Amino acid sequence: MSALTLQNITKRFGSTDVIRGVDLDVAEGEFVVFVGPSGCGKSTLLRIIAGLEDQTSGHVTIAGRNVDVTPPAKRGIAMVFQSYALYPHLTVKGNMGLALKQEGVDKGEIERRIAAAAKMLHLEALLERRPSELSGGQRQRVAIGRAIVRQPKLFLFDEPLSNLDAALRVNTRIEIANLHRVLGATMIYVTHDQVEAMTLADKIVVLSAGKIEQVGRPIDLYNKPANLFVAGFIGSPKMNFLKGASAEKLGATTIGIRPEHIRVVPAVGEWQGKISHLEQLGSDTFVYVAMEGAEPITVRIVGQADFEVGSTVGLEADVQHIHRFDADGRAI
Amino acid sequence: MSKARSSVARTGLVHLALGAYTLLALFPIFLVLVNSFKTRAGIFSTPLQLPSAKTFSLIGYETVLKQGDFLVYFQNSLIVTVASIFFVLLFGAMAAFALSEYRFRGNTMMALYLALGIMIPIRLGTVAILQGMVATGLVNTLMALILVYTAQGLPLAVFILSEFMRQVSDDLKNAGRVDGLSEYTIFFRLVLPLVRPAMATVAVFTMIPIWNDLWFPLILAPGEATKTVTLGAQMFIGQYVTNWNAVLSTLSLAIMPVLVLYLIFSRQLIRGITAGAVK
Ligand SMILES: Nc1ncnc2c1ncn2[C@@H]1O[C@H](COP(=O)(O)OP(=O)(O)OP(=O)(O)O)[C@@H](O)[C@H]1O
Ligand SMILES: [Mg+2]
Numbered sequence: 001m002s003a004l005t006l007q008n009i010t011k012r013f014g015s016t017d018v019i020r021g022v023d024l025d026v027a028e029g030e031f032v033v034f035v036g037p038s039g040c041g042k043s044t045l046l047r048i049i050a051g052l053e054d055q056t057s058g059h060v061t062i063a064g065r066n067v068d069v070t071p072p073a074k075r076g077i078a079m080v081f082q083s084y085a086l087y088p089h090l091t092v093k094g095n096m097g098l099a100l101k102q103e104g105v106d107k108g109e110i111e112r113r114i115a116a117a118a119k120m121l122h123l124e125a126l127l128e129r130r131p132s133e134l135s136g137g138q139r140q141r142v143a144i145g146r147a148i149v150r151q152p153k154l155f156l157f158d159e160p161l162s163n164l165d166a167a168l169r170v171n172t173r174i175e176i177a178n179l180h181r182v183l184g185a186t187m188i189y190v191t192h193d194q195v196e197a198m199t200l201a202d203k204i205v206v207l208s209a210g211k212i213e214q215v216g217r218p219i220d221l222y223n224k225p226a227n228l229f230v231a232g233f234i235g236s237p238k239m240n241f242l243k244g245a246s247a248e249k250l251g252a253t254t255i256g257i258r259p260e261h262i263r264v265v266p267a268v269g270e271w272q273g274k275i276s277h278l279e280q281l282g283s284d285t286f287v288y289v290a291m292e293g294a295e296p297i298t299v300r301i302v303g304q305a306d307f308e309v310g311s312t313v314g315l316e317a318d319v320q321h322i323h324r325f326d327a328d329g330r331a332i
Numbered sequence: 333m334s335k336a337r338s339s340v341a342r343t344g345l346v347h348l349a350l351g352a353y354t355l356l357a358l359f360p361i362f363l364v365l366v367n368s369f370k371t372r373a374g375i376f377s378t379p380l381q382l383p384s385a386k387t388f389s390l391i392g393y394e395t396v397l398k399q400g401d402f403l404v405y406f407q408n409s410l411i412v413t414v415a416s417i418f419f420v421l422l423f424g425a426m427a428a429f430a431l432s433e434y435r436f437r438g439n440t441m442m443a444l445y446l447a448l449g450i451m452i453p454i455r456l457g458t459v460a461i462l463q464g465m466v467a468t469g470l471v472n473t474l475m476a477l478i479l480v481y482t483a484q485g486l487p488l489a490v491f492i493l494s495e496f497m498r499q500v501s502d503d504l505k506n507a508g509r510v511d512g513l514s515e516y517t518i519f520f521r522l523v524l525p526l527v528r529p530a531m532a533t534v535a536v537f538t539m540i541p542i543w544n545d546l547w548f549p550l551i552l553a554p555g556e557a558t559k560t561v562t563l564g565a566q567m568f569i570g571q572y573v574t575n576w577n578a579v580l581s582t583l584s585l586a587i588m589p590v591l592v593l594y595l596i597f598s599r600q601l602i603r604g605i606t607a608g609a610v611k
Contacts, residue, residue, distance in 0.1 A: 052506045073512030085503035089525055099511035146511075 001064050003028045003154055003186035004049065009058035011044055011210075018044050019055070020210040026188065026203075031180050033197040034190045035233070036207035042190040045207070046156050049188065051075050063153045073102070078147035079156040082163060084139040086131035086146075092118075093127045096146045110149075117145040120182070121175075137168045144176070148183070155187040161196065173199065194234060198222070206230050228329035231256050237286060237298045239323070244293065246270065252324035252332055259286065259300035261321040264313050271315040273297065275307050289315060361587065368392050368580035375576055392577030395568075396585065399578075401556065405564035410589055412474055412560060413542050416481035420538050421531055423482070424489025425497075429519050431490070432497040433505070443494065449487030454480065455547060465552055472555040480548050485538040496530040497523060532600030539597075543590050561586045 004026040011019035018041045026032050034042045047053040049060060051072040060067050067075045078099075086095050093114055100110045118124045121141045131139055140160060147155055160176070161169045177200055180187055191197055197204050198218045206213040206221065206229070213233075214226040225231035231239050239256045247255045264287055273291035287299040287307055297315060307313070324332040366382055367375045374387025381387075396402050431443050454461075461480060462471075470476040500523050508518040524531070549563040565582040568575040 047506070050506075050510060052509060072506075072510045077510065079507070079510045081503035081507060083501055083503045085501060085507040087504070087507075087522065089521070098513075102512035146507075 001028060002026060002061075003030065003063055004188070005059075005061040006045075006049070007059040007061070009045070009048060009060070010056045011041070011048060011053065012056050018210050019048070022058070022207075022210075022212055024205065024212065024215070026186060028186055029184050031187045031189065031200055031202045032205060033201035033203070034188065034205050034207055035192060035194060035197045036213075037233070038192060040207045041210040042192075042207055043158055046079075046158050046188065046190050049154075050077055050079050050156055073099070076153040077156055078150045078152040078154075079158070080140075080143045080147050080160045082159040084131070084136075084143045084163075086139055086142055088131055091128050091130055092123060092134070092142050092145075095131070095142055096149050099146070099150050113149040113151070114145075117148040120148065120179070121145050136164055137172065140164060140172060141175075144179070148179070153186065155185055157187065157189040159191055160189075161191070162193070176200065194236060198234075204234075206233060208233075224331070225256075225323065226331055228254060228256070228325050231323055231325070231331070237300065240295070240297045242294055242297075247324075250322065250324055253327045254325040254329070256323040256325065257317045257321065259298040260302070261318045262297065262299045263316050264289070264299055264301070264305075264307065265316045267312045267314045269314050269316065271297075271317075272312060273315065274312050275309050278307055278309055280304065289313060291315075364580050364583050364587075368577070368584040370577075372577055375580075389577070392575075392579075392581030393585075395575065395578040396581045401559070402561075402564060402582070402585075404557065405559050405561045406585070406589065408474060408558055409543060409560040409562070409586075412477045412481065413539055413589075413593070415474075415478045416485060416542050417535050417538050419478065419482040420485035420489050421535060424486050424534065425493050425524060425527070425531065426519070427486070427490045428493035428497050429523060432494045443490075446487055446490045449483075450491060454484045458547075458551060462551060470552075472553050472558050474553065474558055476552045477548055477558075477560075480552065481538075481542045481545075485534075485542070488537060489534045492534055493527060493530055496527045500526050529600050532597040535597050536594060539590065539593055543586075 002025050004024070006022050006024040009019055009022040010017065022045060034045065036042050044053060048055045049062075051060075051067065051070060055068075062075055062077065072079075087098065090098065096114050096117060097110045100113065105113075114127070115124075118127060121144060123138070123141055123145055126134060126138060126142070131142070134142065140163070144160070157176075161172055164172060173196055176189075180200075189196075189200060201218050203215060204218050204221050205215050208229050214221060214230045216224075218234075221230060221234050225234060225239075228241070232241070235258060237259050239258050240262065241254050241256050243254050247253060271291060273289040275287060276290040276296055277288040279286040279288075282304065283302075285301040285303070285305045287301065287305075289297045289299060291297055299315065326332050363379070367379060369383045369390070369392075370387045371389040371391065374383065374389070378387065383389075427446065431439060431446075465471045465476045470479070504522055505518055508522050513521070544562060545560075546562050546566070549558075549560045553559070554563065561582065565579055565586070568578040568582065
């Protein structure tokens with residue numbers, strides 16, 4: 001049985017269409033990540049699933065039950081917000097227990113669940129504190145704990161890590177991945193960080209301007225993007241796009257080559273350009289080559305390499321790794 | 333803070349300015365207080381001096397307190413003011429929450445309509461209000477005053493509070509909804525505590541004009557049982573003779589209750605003024 005089904009969901013605010021016909025099926029236990037540029041409607045879609053926003057048309061089904069008119073608290077979901085959204089007047093314990101108290105779960109059971117969640121998230125020492133006495137990372141863990149104790153059918157995360165610093169983000173990301181393994185629950189996770197998307201997801205949903213561009217396993221999206229948007233959005237540094245003669249020769253309007261599939265060679269042959277910039281990360285070297293009539297091409301060299309900025313070099317691509325797109329931007 | 337800004341001369345000047353303003357603001361109150369403790373002759377011969385052994389007298393207070401009704405007047409004023417503040421805050425906050433939280437047809441029109449009351453003084457409607465009160469038999473009741481003052485205070489309250497409520501995090505309210513809190517619980521338990529400084533501000537702005545008002549008590553509730561302090565003090569002001577001792581004593585006494593109310597709200601108020609600056 002699928003944990004969540006969206007059927008032709010649309011949403012308009014006044015006269016702007018924010019969600020334009022979204023169909024999606026999420027299997028039980030799946031970790032689904034929504035990615036897309038800012039303002040594409042990820043949060044709105046999540047809020048529609050949660051019942052915090054009414055869809056203009058379409059149907060939401062959670063665990064086989066139509067929830068179009070069910071209030072958020074009765075949908076069997078729990079949500080973790082970007083701004084933590086802890087209740088400032090309650091202790092950590094009170095924050096975690098409130099929803100259960102509202103549901104009428106008995107005291108002993110509440111205590112038991114809070115203790116279990118606190119153990120899992122290393123919050124035992126903080127149970128009597130108020131949110132204002134916690135660090136950002138601790139607050140986010142409490143917010144996650146508040147979701148766990150409800151034992152929901154569906155977890156919803158709206159950019160839960162974006163307020164944390166880089167190191168903490170990596171840690172919490174791993175913690176969330178572990179949590180998914182341990183609980184085996186269905187999770188829907190919104191982010192615009194593609195590292196989070198690639199590492200956490202069983203299935204990535206790429207959204208753009210309120211429509212799904214592609215759904216698939218992270219690696220499939222990387223290897224076989226369905227269109228120009230997904231090709232450009234997934235992967236960092238971005239895929240290189242070339243138009244014109246070199247594309248036409250391969251029977252496409254645009255061709256795309258990932259930075260790791262291009263090599264820098266001596267300046268002979270078809271593609272030549274000047275090195276405009278060099279980034280040495282130690283583990284990788286990024287070479288930016290300005291070619292006439294095209295955007296700068298990024299080349300990724302594994303390991304360390306040295307080039308002189310301003311020198312003219314040639315470029316060569318692995319032919320079997322070239323992505324071809326037609327005039328409408330669809331992959332051929 | 334930078335060195336230049338905290339230099340002694342600068343702080344000195346700031347304190348001087350603030351001190352001067354405080355003196356200016358407190359001087360009339362000081363005069364009223366001091367002269368309320370003098371004989372009539374003392375008030376007129378040496379109005380600016382502290383009461384001396386010769387001019388000291390409690391005659392003003394004795395007159396006021398002997399005038400047995402004054403306790404009733406105070407009670408009336410307090411009831412009217414506190415009840416009005418309560419209703420202004422309750423209904424104002426609820427309306428503000430509805431306007432800032434829910435999208436419904438006519439939301440903007442409603443907000444504009446409510447804001448209109450800030451610009452149009454309620455006294456313009458006195459005749460209609462009086463007719464209404466007569467028709468409903470509310471003349472000479474404290475209820476009449478409470479209703480009018482609630483109406484008078486609401487526009488500003490809604491205006492200020494809805495602005496503050498818009499700043500309360502959506503995520504927090506949504507978290508409450510996901511956790512199964514009712515809209516009322518979200519309003520009373522999550523939102524209201526967060527806009528408490530704004531509520532205090534509104535309370536102070538609402539309180540002062542109500543306490544000092546002479547107009548509506550005179551028109552709607554001039555009866556002996558429903559007189560407010562401000563109205564009651566008028567009986568010592570005659571066309572030819574004014575009992576200054578009694579007037580000054582009444583005014584001095586009338587300051588106390590507002591002062592207490594103000595102190596209650598002011599801790600919140602200061603937080604409101606410095607909100608954002610100090611966290
Ligand atoms: N209450 C609202 N009224 C009108 N427009 C809204 C409302 N909420 C969201 N929108 C619009 O809907 C679009 C999608 O918003 P949404 O918050 O879902 O974006 P997002 O994908 O989550 O972006 P981000 O990554 O920045 O969080 C935006 O263009 C936004 O301006
Ligand atoms: Mg968002």
